[in-house]
Amino acid sequence: CGVFGIWGHEKAAELTYYGLHALQHRGQEGAGVVVSDGEVLKAHKGLGLVNEVFKDANFAELSGRVAVGHVRYTTQGGSSLENVQPLLFRSQAASLALAHNGNIMNAHQLRGELENMGSILQTTSDTEVLAHLIKRDGQDTTTETIARALNKIVGAYAFLILKEDKMFAALDPSGIRPLSIGRLGDAYVVASETCAFDQIGATFVREVLPGELVTISDAGIESERFAIREQRKMCAMEYVYLSRPDSxxxxxxxxxxxxxxxxxxxxxxxxxxxxxxxxxxxxxxxxxxxxxxxxxxxxxxxxxxxxxxxxxxxxxxxxxxxxxxxxxxxxxxxxxxxxxxxxxxxxxxxxxxxxxxxxxxxxxxxxxxxxxxxxxxxxxxxxxxxxxxxxxxxxxxxxxxxxxxxxxxxxxxxxxxxxxEKAIVKDKSLNQGICTACMTGNYPVKEQGQTPVMVTH
Ligand code: 5GP
Ligand code: SF4
Ligand code: MG
Incomplete structure (x- = not known):
């Protein structure tokens, strides 16, 4: 899958469309955008290619300076419309939208626990579990509730989470999936691949780091660590096959x-x-x-x-x-x-x-x-x-x-x-370690997971 987010631009939904278009190779089953005008979150989603999904989008209605988007290919859950992301959950206190690339390995177990506590899940997607974990922790969505929820999930993930007045970006403690931060004028951009930055004329700033939770708001950008930072284990298949050559x-x-x-x-x-x-x-x-x-x-x-x-x-x-x-x-x-x-x-x-x-x-x-x-x-x-x-x-x-x-x-x-490894890792000091589990059987993340740490502040 591919994720794209933008903070602080008049044409947030439109730029998300262009960004998703550049990420189309990461998923062709569905696409969507959730935009915030600071008060209400609005979604436009559909099955199929980005072009098909957005051809009937009314960008005037999707007004707002903040947006997150997603292109989907199914690894967990079915390929039906309800599973197309970003998932949007409305609530009086604070609505919540989620876009996810990766896989939550203990989703099945967490889903069982949530259902036992009375949660009613709307999708078969593993991503929804995180939304429930965040909301179970209190009505509002904060760095603390997200960090605690992230510490309950095990797997590989690049998450974009949006509420009315904040956007969060999180990467798993081993940094298995790619996620980068860029800038377009005063706006912040986050994307699975840097080709999405080039597409909209944004410049690369830095990678989201393993175990990092980034918060973007009108106050700017803040960073916390929700987990001990492991040695980076970037998916080798991103280089072999999945990513675009210009990224x-x-x-x-x-x-x-x-x-x-x-x-x-x-x-x-x-x-x-x-x-x-x-x-x-x-x-x-x-x-x-x-x-x-x-x-x-x-x-x-x-x-x-x-x-x-x-x-x-x-x-x-x-x-x-x-x-x-x-x-x-x-x-x-x-x-x-x-x-x-x-x-x-x-x-x-x-x-x-x-x-x-x-x-x-x-x-x-x-x-x-x-x-x-x-x-x-x-x-x-x-x-x-x-x-x-x-x-x-x-x-x-x-x-x-x-x-x-x-x-x-x-x-x-x-x-x-x-x-x-020789072909990929240019500079070991840059923590350019890779995951090769599908080739070697050495899995960097096992289901029991890493030692959770809490955010301190
Ligand atoms: P095969 O035809 O052997 O099933 O798949 C190999 C082809 O699929 C290669 O040409 C490659 O470009 C593409 N491919 C590479 N990696 C993956 C992957 O992770 N999953 C899938 N399903 N196809 C891949
Ligand atoms: Fe999965 Fe293989 Fe990529 Fe590791 S290297 S994340 S096992 S595809
Ligand atoms: Mg091929």
Whole structure:
């Protein structure tokens, strides 16, 4: 998912629309905005792409200088309208809107506890749990009530929370999900990715830090720590696949990191081939890096139909297969008779690679050597990236040789964990540590969670 928030701009809702548009790749199932005019919170939400959701938005009605927005892709809860964020809860004392990227691991347990205490939850989304925890603590929403609620949840999260006269931004103690602060004139902007800042002409100020709770109001910006700051464990898949190449994630440019992944991969797993081909769009940076390092020419052997969304967004396997077919096509004149290094950023279920190897071979490719610009994914993610169950993960069930047979390639090799880390972590002193749990099984956050600390003041 992607979150976007703006404080102190005449055109808050409109700028949120533009910001969400830049974050569209982070979720395509639903989008929404909640705007505050200082007294009332108003929402506009819908299922589908940002463009579709906002085409009937009346921005004159969505007036106010403050807004939070969200683009959704489902990892928990269904993909129905009630789960589209920001979630908005009205109350006499103070209304509350929430936008969340991540996953609350103990949501099920907390939901049970809340229901036992009489709460009636309106959605099946894990995010709603936080709203109830905050409100259970008293009518008003303050830094203290939010901090106490955050200390009850375990998982990965970047939260934007809005009430009439304040906006809060919070990041989990390990900083697994990205969240940055920017400025546009006198306005403050918060977004999952810096590409949203560029979109609206805002400038990057800093990252929200692990375990930090930022409060933005007309009094300016304040910062507190609601948890002991752990070593940062930024999701490595943000660099491998999820984020946009023009974004800087934890001060590392995504395209540049992918290019370095490709370069490391070329060093670790060279191939006897004529050309290097990347799977558009997310693997092109890595393919350029592989080509540069290996000295082989980079070629456009596959093109993408830009009118088809990301395949993994489709919920069923059948739709996913169809999606790949509609999305990618080989360039026969380029691949015919060639030995090809085909670079993909990752293999999850194996659908994309199998389909593309077939595609290249039926377009006349002599050999296809598959090189994957990340380590093999063998473990589920509990932190908000959808590759849910173990039996869906091809690398959890088959060896590299078996995968090579299944996808019909002439050879298959993955980037090592060391290579990945080298490509991402520029400067250890900047706390640029990464989460690689889906590749290594080393989970930085376990369900029992970290030691809670209370905000002191
Ligand atoms: P597969 O087709 O093997 O299931 O998925 C691999 C393709 O999906 C890659 O081309 C990659 O761009 C994309 N992908 C990468 N990471 C993820 C992820 O975390 N979840 C999902 N569902 N797809 C991903
Ligand atoms: Fe990202 Fe993998 Fe960690 Fe999930 S387990 S947060 S996908 S690196
Ligand atoms: Mg891809």
């Amino acid at each position: 800087d994630v934890n001060r590392v440019n995504v395209h540049a990191s992918r290019k370095r992944m490709g370069m490391e991969l070329a060093k670790e797993a060279p191939a006897n081939a004529d050309i290097v081909v990347g799977v558009p769009d997310s693997s092109i940076s890595a393919a350029i890096g592989y080509a540069e390092e290996s000295g082989l020419p980079y070629e456009m052997g596959i093109i993408k139909n830009r009118y088809v969304g990301r395949t993994f967004i489709q919920p069923s396997q059948e739709l996913r297969e169809q999606g790949v077919k509609m999305k990618l096509a080989p360039v026969r004149g380029i691949v015919e008779g060639k030995r090809i290094v085909m670079i993909d950023d990752s293999i999850v279920r194996g659908t994309t690679s199998r389909r593309i190897v077939q595609m290249l071979k039926s377009a006349g490719a002599k050999e296809v050597h598959v090189r994957i610009a990340s380590p093999s994914i063998q473990h589920p993610c509990y932190y908000g990236i959808d590759m849910s169950t173990r039996n869906e993960l091809i690398a959890a069930n088959y060896t590299v040789n078996e995968i090579c047979d299944i996808i019909g390639a002439d050879s298959v090799a993955y980037l090592s964990e060391k290579g990945l």
